[in-house]
Amino acid sequence: MPEEATGEGLAAVDRYHQDYGSRARELKRQGKKILGYLCAFVPVEIITAAGFMPFRIKGDVNEPITKADTEMETIVCPLVRSCFDMALKGNYEFLDGIVIPHACDSICRTYDIWKYSLHLPYSHFINMPHGTGKPSLDFYQAVLNTFRTSLSRFAGREISDQELTQAIGLHNQNRAKVRELYELRKASPPLISGTEVARVLIAAMSIPVEESIKMLGDVIEEVKQRGGVLAQKSARIMVVGAQVDSVAFIELIEDSGAWVVADDLCPGAREFFSDVTVTADPIEGIAERYLRKVKCGRTYREMKGNYEEYLEDRFGHMSRMIEGFNVDGVVLYIYKYCDPFGFEVPQIKSYIESKGTPVLYLEDEYSMSTIGRLRTRIQAFLELLGSK
Amino acid sequence: MTEEKKPEERKKRRTATEAASRIGPMVKATIGGTVQAREEGKPIAYSFICCCYDEIIRAMDIVPVWTENYAGVCGAKRDAQRFLERAEAENFSRSLCTYALCGLGFDAWREELGEMPPESPWGGQARPDMMLGSGQMLCDPRNKWYQASQRYMPDVPVYDVGLPWPPYEDDYDYREVQDYYVKYIVEELKGLVQFLEKHTGRKMDWDRLSELVDLADRTWNLIWETYELRKAVPTPMGTGDAMNTMVPMVFMMGTQEAYDFYKELNDELKHKIANKEGEIPDEKYRLIWGGGLPAWFALTDFNYFNNKGAVFPVETTYRMVEAIYHFDIDLSKITDPLEHVAWRWVKFWTYWYDKAKKRPGSHPDVERLIQYIEDYKIDGIVMHEAFSCRSWHVGLIWQLNQLKKVYRDIPSLILESDIVDISSYNEADTRARIDAFIDTLEAVKSRGR
Ligand code: SF4
Ligand code: SF4
Numbered sequence: 117m118p119e120e121a122t123g124e125g126l127a128a129v130d131r132y133h134q135d136y137g138s139r140a141r142e143l144k145r146q147g148k149k150i151l152g153y154l155c156a157f158v159p160v161e162i163i164t165a166a167g168f169m170p171f172r173i174k175g176d177v178n179e180p181i182t183k184a185d186t187e188m189e190t191i192v193c194p195l196v197r198s199c200f201d202m203a204l205k206g207n208y209e210f211l212d213g214i215v216i217p218h219a220c221d222s223i224c225r226t227y228d229i230w231k232y233s234l235h236l237p238y239s240h241f242i243n244m245p246h247g248t249g250k251p252s253l254d255f256y257q258a259v260l261n262t263f264r265t266s267l268s269r270f271a272g273r274e275i276s277d278q279e280l281t282q283a284i285g286l287h288n289q290n291r292a293k294v295r296e297l298y299e300l301r302k303a304s305p306p307l308i309s310g311t312e313v314a315r316v317l318i319a320a321m322s323i324p325v326e327e328s329i330k331m332l333g334d335v336i337e338e339v340k341q342r343g344g345v346l347a348q349k350s351a352r353i354m355v356v357g358a359q360v361d362s363v364a365f366i367e368l369i370e371d372s373g374a375w376v377v378a379d380d381l382c383p384g385a386r387e388f389f390s391d392v393t394v395t396a397d398p399i400e401g402i403a404e405r406y407l408r409k410v411k412c413g414r415t416y417r418e419m420k421g422n423y424e425e426y427l428e429d430r431f432g433h434m435s436r437m438i439e440g441f442n443v444d445g446v447v448l449y450i451y452k453y454c455d456p457f458g459f460e461v462p463q464i465k466s467y468i469e470s471k472g473t474p475v476l477y478l479e480d481e482y483s484m485s486t487i488g489r490l491r492t493r494i495q496a497f498l499e500l501l502g503s504k
Numbered sequence: 505m506t507e508e509k510k511p512e513e514r515k516k517r518r519t520a521t522e523a524a525s526r527i528g529p530m531v532k533a534t535i536g537g538t539v540q541a542r543e544e545g546k547p548i549a550y551s552f553i554c555c556c557y558d559e560i561i562r563a564m565d566i567v568p569v570w571t572e573n574y575a576g577v578c579g580a581k582r583d584a585q586r587f588l589e590r591a592e593a594e595n596f597s598r599s600l601c602t603y604a605l606c607g608l609g610f611d612a613w614r615e616e617l618g619e620m621p622p623e624s625p626w627g628g629q630a631r632p633d634m635m636l637g638s639g640q641m642l643c644d645p646r647n648k649w650y651q652a653s654q655r656y657m658p659d660v661p662v663y664d665v666g667l668p669w670p671p672y673e674d675d676y677d678y679r680e681v682q683d684y685y686v687k688y689i690v691e692e693l694k695g696l697v698q699f700l701e702k703h704t705g706r707k708m709d710w711d712r713l714s715e716l717v718d719l720a721d722r723t724w725n726l727i728w729e730t731y732e733l734r735k736a737v738p739t740p741m742g743t744g745d746a747m748n749t750m751v752p753m754v755f756m757m758g759t760q761e762a763y764d765f766y767k768e769l770n771d772e773l774k775h776k777i778a779n780k781e782g783e784i785p786d787e788k789y790r791l792i793w794g795g796g797l798p799a800w801f802a803l804t805d806f807n808y809f810n811n812k813g814a815v816f817p818v819e820t821t822y823r824m825v826e827a828i829y830h831f832d833i834d835l836s837k838i839t840d841p842l843e844h845v846a847w848r849w850v851k852f853w854t855y856w857y858d859k860a861k862k863r864p865g866s867h868p869d870v871e872r873l874i875q876y877i878e879d880y881k882i883d884g885i886v887m888h889e890a891f892s893c894r895s896w897h898v899g900l901i902w903q904l905n906q907l908k909k910v911y912r913d914i915p916s917l918i919l920e921s922d923i924v925d926i927s928s929y930n931e932a933d934t935r936a937r938i939d940a941f942i943d944t945l946e947a948v949k950s951r952g953r
Contacts, residue, residue, distance in 0.1 A: 189898050191891045221644045221894035229902045241671040251691035258684040416647045416664045423658030452599045459648035462595045
C-alpha cells in the first residue's frame with residue numbers, strides 16, 4: 117500500500133484539497149487506472165473491486181465557465197457545467213474512463229456530451245431507476261450486474277464476489293470514519309469547523325479508499341489532540357443541498373459568525389451516513405443501499421401512510437440531525453436549474469420549520485461572484501437566529 | 505396579487521391543413537370535458553404524455569387531465585405568468601420546468617380558493633382523484649411535480665411508473681439488456697393497474713385493453729405513414745401544423761377518435777400532394793425542426809419562416825412513433841397487452857441504435873437527423889432551446905457538432921426562449937436571427953447553383 121497520507125492528517129488534506137487530483141495523477145504514473153465519476157450515486161465499491169481507483173469529478177467555483185458552453189447548454193445545472201468545464205480544460209487528463217449515473221436530468225442528459233467530447237477509453241451509464249419498490253430494486257440489481265460485466269470487459273478479468281465484499285468493507289470503513297469525524301462537531305463549540313470538514317471530505321474524494329481511511333483516522337486523532345481551539349459563535353448551522361464540492365459557501369457562513377456543524381449534502385452526511393449491508397450476492401447489498409438508504413430528491417420514495425408520515429419518511433433524517441447536532445438554523449442551498457431539489461424546497465422548508473427550526477432558502481449559481489452576493493442574506497438570517 | 509393582469513393580445517397562427525385548424529376546438533372541448541367529468545364524479549387522473557399508460561387509463565374509463573397540455577394552453581394564450589409568479593411565491597425556482605411551475609401555481613391557487621382561479625383559461629384544470637407520475641430518463645419533473653403538488657392536495661395519491669429504456673453504449677448491445685427492461689416495465693404497469701383498481705373500485709377489462717393496444721399500434725403505423733407523406737416537394741404540411749396535429753398522438757392515443765383524425769389528415773395530405781398544393785406557394789428552403797419543444801406563445805414564428813419561403817417538412821419533436829412493422833420483433837405475437845406496450849416502448853427508444861453503430865462516431869439522435877435530412881431533402885436545421893426543460897433541450901449543441909463531424913456542415917440555428925414563460929422571449933431578436941439564418945441559407949443555395 118502506498119504510504120502517501122501516513123502520519124499527516126490535516127496537512128495531507130490541505131495538499132490534496134489544494135491540488136485536487138494530484139494523488140490520482142501520481143498513481144496513474146505508477147500504472148493505476150483511474151475512473152472518473154459524477155455524483156454520489158455511482159457505486160464506487162464496484163470500481164474499487166475491479167482494481168480501479170474511483171475519482172470524483174468536481175467543479176471549481178473560482179473558475180469561470182468558458183469552454184463548456186461550446187458543447188453544453190447553459191440550462192444545465194451550473195455544478196455539472198463547471199465539472200465539465202474543468203474536464204475540458206484538461207484538469208482531469210489522467211482519467212481512463214467515466215461513469216455517470218442516472219441521477220438527475222442535468223447529469224443524465226449530458227452523458228453523451230461527456231462521452232463524445234472527452235474521448236476516454238471507457239464510459240458507462242448506470243441506469244438507476246427512480247422508484248424504490250421491489251421491481252425497481254430487482255431492475256437496479258440487473259443494471260449493476262451490467263455495470264459489473266462492462267467493467268470486467270474493460271479490466272480484462274472477472275470481478276469476484278470476494279473482491280466486491282472486500283471493497284464493500286473498505287468503503288463502509290471509510291464511511292464509519294466520516295461519521296466519527298462528525299461526532300467531533302457535536303461539542304459546543306465544535307472541535308472542528310465546517311470549513312475544515314468540507315476540505316477533508318473533498319480531499320477524500322480524490323484518493324484511493326484505503327488512503328482515505330488512513331487520512332480520516334489521522335485527522336480525527338489530530339483534532340482530538342488539539343482539543344477545543346475553536347471559539348464560541350452565535351449559532352450552529354446545518355446546510356442542506358445537492359453536491360457542494362467547494363468550501364466557499366460553508367466558509368462564508370462561518371465567516372459571518374456561525375459554525376456549520378451538520379449537513380445533508382454530498383459529499384457529506386447524505387453519502388456517508390448509510391452503509392452497504394454485506395449480502396451473499398454482494399450486488400444485492402449495494403443496490404439496496406444506493407436505491408433505498410441514500411435519501412436524495414432524485415429518488416422517488418413511494419408514499420406510505422398519510423402525507424405527514426410521507427414527509428417524515430423523506431425528510432425525517434434531517435430533523436434527527438438537527439436534534440443530534442443541536443442545530444439552530446438550516447440553510448437550504450439550492451442550485452439554479454436543479455429539478456430534483458428545486459421541487460422539494462417548499463416541502464423541506466415547511467417540514468423543518470414545523471419542527472421549530474428556522475430555514476433560509478438560497479438559490480445560487482455555483483460561482484464565487486454569486487456566492488458573495490449571499491453574504492447579507494446570511495448575516496440577516498444569523499441576526500434573526502440571535503434574536504430568538 | 506396578479507389577478508387583474510389581463511393576458512396580452514395574442515395572434516393566431518395560420519394553419520396549412522384543415523386538420524390542424526380543428527385541433528384548437530378539440531383541445532378546448534377536452535379540457536372543458538374534464539371539468540364536467542369532475543362534476544359528474546368520474547375518476548380523474550393527472551397524467552403525463554409519453555408514459556405508456558394511455559391505453560390503460562382509456563380501458564378503465566379514467567379521464568386524463570394532461571397537465572403539460574394545460575400549461576401549454578396557458579402559455580399559448582399568454583396567460584401563464586400569473587401562475588408562474590404564484591409558484592415562485594411558493595418558493596419554487598423560476599428555473600424549473602415551467603409546465604410544472606404553471607401547474608403548481610395553478611393548483612396552489614385553486615386549492616386555496618376551493619374553486620378555479622379567476623378567468624382560468626378554458627375553464628381551468630380539474631382537481632384530480634389521483635396523479636400518475638412517471639419518467640425515468642424522460643424527465644425529473646415527471647416524478648417531482650406531482651410529489652410537489654401533494655403539498656396542496658395531500659389527499660390525492662400518486663403512482664409513479666418506472667419507465668427506462670436501455671442506454672446507447674459502445675461496449676454492449678442493448679439487446680443484452682432489453683429483457684430485464686421489459687420485465688421491469690411490465691411489473692411497473694401491473695402495479696399501476698392495481699393502483700387504479702384500488703382507487704376507482706373498477707376492474708381492468710383485459711380484453712378491452714388488448715383491443716386498445718391494437719388500436720394504438722395501428723394508429724402508430726398510420727401516423728408514421730401520414731407524416732412520411734410530407735416528404736413531397738412542395739411539402740403539404742409543416743412543423744407549425746404538426747405542433748397541432750400531435751394532439752391526438754400524445755393526448756388521445758388508444759382512442760378511435762385519434763385513429764380517425766390521422767385517417768382524415770392522411771387523405772387531406774394525399775389530396776394536396778396530388779394537386780401540388782404546398783404549405784406555401786413558393787417553397788425555397790426546406791428545414792427540419794431538429795429538437796426542442798416550441799415556444800407555445802410564439803407559434804406565429806412558423807408563419808414568419810413561411811413568409812420567407814421556408815417550410816418544415818419534418819421535425820423530431822413530438823414524433824413519438826415509428827412504424828411498428830419496422831421493429832426487429834413481431835409485436836403482434838406478443839399477446840399480453842402490458843408486455844406488448846413495454847416492448848413497443850423499448851423498441852421505440854432503441855430504434856436508431858443499429859443504424860448509429862454503423863457510422864463511426866455517430867449517435868442515435870444524430871443518425872435520426874441525418875436520415876431525415878436526406879429523406880426530406882433538408883437545407884437547414886432549426887432547434888429551440890427552452891431554458892426551463894433539460895429533458896429535450898440539453899444536447900442540442902452537441903448533436904449539431906457531432907453531425908458536422910460525422911456527416912456534413914449544414915446551416916443551423918438554435919432559437920432560445922421557453923415553452924411557457926414569455927418573459928424569456930424577444931420577438932424582434934428572434935426574427936432578426938431568423939432573417940440572418942435565411943440569408944445564410946440563401947448564400948449556401950446560390951453557391952450550390
Ligand atoms: S445539483 Fe441538482 S441538477 Fe445539479 S447535479 Fe445535483 S441533482 Fe443534478
Ligand atoms: S419533458 Fe420538459 S417540459 Fe415536459 S415535463 Fe419534463 S421538464 Fe417539463
